[in-house]
Amino acid sequence: MEELMSKWEEILTTFKEQHDIPDVSFKTWIVPIQPYSVDGDNITLVYCNKKDQSSSSADLGISYIEKKYLSLLEATTSEVLNRICHLRLISDAEKKKEETRKTSNSSNNIAIQNLNPAYVFDTFVIGNNNNLAHAASLAVAETPGQVYNPLFIYGGVGLGKTHLMQAIAHYIIDNDPSKKVLYVTSETFTNELIESVKTNKNSEFRNKYRNIDVLLIDDIQFIIGKESTQEEFFHTFNALYQDGKQIVISSDRPPKEMETLSDRLRTRFESGLPVDIQIPTYETKMAIINKKAETLKIDLPNDVKDYVATNIKSSIRELEGALTKLSAFSRLSHTPMTVEFAETTLKDLISPDSKKEITPEYIIQIVSEHTHVSADDIISKKRSAGIAYARQIVMYLCREMTSAPLQAIGSALGGRDHTTVIHGISKMQEEVANNPQTKETVDILIKKINPD
Numbered sequence: 069m070e071e072l073m074s075k076w077e078e079i080l081t082t083f084k085e086q087h088d089i090p091d092v093s094f095k096t097w098i099v100p101i102q103p104y105s106v107d108g109d110n111i112t113l114v115y116c117n118k119k120d121q122s123s124s125s126a127d128l129g130i131s132y133i134e135k136k137y138l139s140l141l142e143a144t145t146s147e148v149l150n151r152i153c154h155l156r157l158i159s160d161a162e163k164k165k166e167e168t169r170k171t172s173n174s175s176n177n178i179a180i181q182n183l184n185p186a187y188v189f190d191t192f193v194i195g196n197n198n199n200l201a202h203a204a205s206l207a208v209a210e211t212p213g214q215v216y217n218p219l220f221i222y223g224g225v226g227l228g229k230t231h232l233m234q235a236i237a238h239y240i241i242d243n244d245p246s247k248k249v250l251y252v253t254s255e256t257f258t259n260e261l262i263e264s265v266k267t268n269k270n271s272e273f274r275n276k277y278r279n280i281d282v283l284l285i286d287d288i289q290f291i292i293g294k295e296s297t298q299e300e301f302f303h304t305f306n307a308l309y310q311d312g313k314q315i316v317i318s319s320d321r322p323p324k325e326m327e328t329l330s331d332r333l334r335t336r337f338e339s340g341l342p343v344d345i346q347i348p349t350y351e352t353k354m355a356i357i358n359k360k361a362e363t364l365k366i367d368l369p370n371d372v373k374d375y376v377a378t379n380i381k382s383s384i385r386e387l388e389g390a391l392t393k394l395s396a397f398s399r400l401s402h403t404p405m406t407v408e409f410a411e412t413t414l415k416d417l418i419s420p421d422s423k424k425e426i427t428p429e430y431i432i433q434i435v436s437e438h439t440h441v442s443a444d445d446i447i448s449k450k451r452s453a454g455i456a457y458a459r460q461i462v463m464y465l466c467r468e469m470t471s472a473p474l475q476a477i478g479s480a481l482g483g484r485d486h487t488t489v490i491h492g493i494s495k496m497q498e499e500v501a502n503n504p505q506t507k508e509t510v511d512i513l514i515k516k517i518n519p520d
């Protein structure tokens with residue numbers, strides 16, 4: 069956010085010059101736009117026209133700006149910040165609503181901060197592959213604790229489990245803001261448990277997890293094999309279940325295939341409704357592409373849509389990644405969107421039959437997604453603790469998971485020399501040996517990078 073605030077003036081001036089915007093239009097439409105929040109590459113801006121605050125005119129203003137200026141402003145922002153950004157524009161009234169929601173939720177101790185505002189039922193495309201999971205999720209959202217408890221959603225990577233879980237959370241909170249809804253990943257659950265044991269705050273931990281109405285735990289597969297975490301989760305589960313509280317769990321596989329899960333936990337998981345999400349069909353992929361193209365405001369010719377739907381095989385995350393890349397590259401390079409352009413731009417994503425090669429660049433991408441530190445920051449010269457930590461994890465994983473020489477690791481990380489890389493690797497080796505939370509994070513990253 070700081071970076072964006074400090075560069076906002078420059079972005080607007082560049083934008084005005086680049087597109088030769090007349091003064092009066094600039095003052096009316098562009099000056100009232102202010103940065104509101106940054107989440108990775110997603111930037112939310114607020115349109116705040118002080119002269120006229122009626123909501124209908126704000127909506128009109130926003131839809132006009134979206135049509136006429138937003139994609140151009142997105143390109144300029146990406147250029148000035150030197151990374152691909154996505155802009156979302158909201159009205160002042162929407163901003164106030166988001167703020168009220170945040171404060172009322174934080175005063176209720178609800179982990180709304182963990183929720184992605186885009187993961188709601190409205191943006192979820194229903195297809196043959198996910199209609200049962202969608203219907204069950206909606207039923208749970210409408211009547212938490214009363215049907216399908218626990219709801220267990222499983223399926224391969226990037227198919228929409230997190231999206232559905234968070235849609236349930238949003239729906240419940242929107243309907244009744246007094247409901248205490250907690251969405252966490254099983255990694256957070258484990259880390260908080262470790263921390264509570266270390267600092268003797270076990271009762272705080274229990275209070276947090278048992279004094280709620282709805283618990284949603286994402287990616288539960290990461291607790292298998294961890295006995296004390298499973299044990300604590302079992303007790304949490306029982307306490308909530310006995311009080312009629314809703315539990316929603318997601319996993320990359322069904323309970324019966326979670327080999328080292330304790331039997332009593334498996335029985336609990338199977339006692340509700342296990343529903344799966346399958347790989348999407350061509351038709352569902354097309355529907356998702358159409359919806360995303362509309363949201364991203366990109367004009368995709370039908371043959372390009374068909375190319376993407378046919379060639380991106382298994383994950384909707386990859387499908388989205390492909391669209392974002394196409395849209396950004398075509399805008400930045402002013403190249404028309406054709407199948408040839410898509411073939412060249414997406415060649416890394418669409419590699420025929422070969423398994424994804426593990427490269428330092430791929431490791432940077434996964435570490436960036438997981439730690440919420442942008443890839444640009446990881447390779448930058450910045451030294452703040454969070455960025456340096458993410459960077460050292462990258463160095464360590466490159467050493468462990470690729471055969472890339474130290475020089476190559478250094479150059480993927482913005483041209484660092486090999487002594488810096490050696491230093492980073494040995495610091496991280498020490499961390500992994502001494503800090504169970506870092507070990508946990510590194511283990512999960514290894515599974516994400518190489519799921520087999």
Ligand SMILES: Nc1ncnc2c1ncn2[C@@H]1O[C@H](COP(=O)(O)OP(=O)(O)OP(=O)(O)O)[C@@H](O)[C@H]1O
Nearest residue numbers: 191192193194224225226227228229230231384385
């Ligand atoms: N049916 C759908 N409609 C619209 N968007 C979808 C749909 N399914 C998935 N997506 C989008 O695809 C991306 C990946 O989905 P999500 O993170 O929910 O997958 P996941 O199954 O939880 O993956 P993982 O196993 O890696 O945690 C998200 O941006 C999500 O919004």
